[in-house]
Amino acid sequence: MDRHSTNSKVNGVSTGTTILAVKFNGGVIIGSDSRASIGGSFVSSKVINKLIQVHDRIFCCIAGSLADAQAITKMAKFQLSLxxxxxxxxxxxxxAASILKELCYNNKEELQAGFITAGWDRKKGPQVYTVSLGGMLLSQPFTIGGSGSTYIYGYVDAKYKPDMSREECLQFATNALSLAIGRDNVSGGVVHLVVITEDGVEHVVVPGDKLPRFHDE
Incomplete structure (x- = not known):
């Protein structure tokens, strides 16, 4: 049975998405494209929002089976609220990242989902965590994922710098997602970005026709 997917591989089938999270001076930006695919090449939706708010200043990007990821984030929201x-x-x-890790690990035989978790808290400020398929947890200053990420490793390695300003980080994230969309045939649609700081949460949507272009299509 085919399932809607937003990750690089589900049940051995290549599928598409691009997700990322980046720390900057005072906050963190988490972002994604808006497509979901079936079977690796058929785009089933252009308007999926893969950024899920699990608490006031904590978001995650979903990857893998959309249904599995939604089930895990629903359980995580309940546990974090409690x-x-x-x-x-x-x-x-x-x-939050640890709860997602435990849910992924404990259900790794039944569920195919991974996450990028990002947010701000009073103890450590802005943070980025990767929860891979199967439940491995890593803390990183920035991370990218999904099939579109394979096209932009060189860009993000070359252009990332610690303690970027909010504006520099927004441009970095937008450029990275735009480059991935331009190369990965199942990444696309609009770009969703969430800026998280001590002051609160800001949602930014960049339409496809407003994204920067780096090559002729």
Whole structure:
């Protein structure tokens, strides 16, 4: 049975997406394209929002089976809400990433999903974590994922710098996603970005015709 997918591989079938998260001076940006695919080459939707808010200042990008990822984020939201009530304080970003990791690991035989988790908390400020298929957890200053990411490793390695300003980071993320969309046939649509800081959360949507272009199509 085919399933909607937003990751590089599900059940051995190549599928498409581009997701990323980047820390900057005072915050973090998490972003993605908006396509979902079936069977690796058929674009089933151009308007999927892969950025899921799991708590006030914590978001994750979904990858893998869309249905599996949605089930895991629903469970994570419940656990984080309960945790916040019990502790009488907002959950840490690492706690959210750890919950996603445990859910992925404990269900790795049944569910195909991975995540980029990013957010801000009062203990460590802005943070980025990768939760891979199967449940491995890594903390990184920036990370990219999905089939479109294979086209932009050189760009992000060359252009990333620590302590970027908000504006520099927004341009970095937009350029990276635009480059991936230009090369990966199942990444595309609009670019969704969320800027997370101590002051709150800002959603940014860049339409496809407003993305920067680096080559003739």
């Amino acid at each position: 945790h916040s009530i019990q502790m009488e304080s907002p959950p840490l970003v690492k706690a």
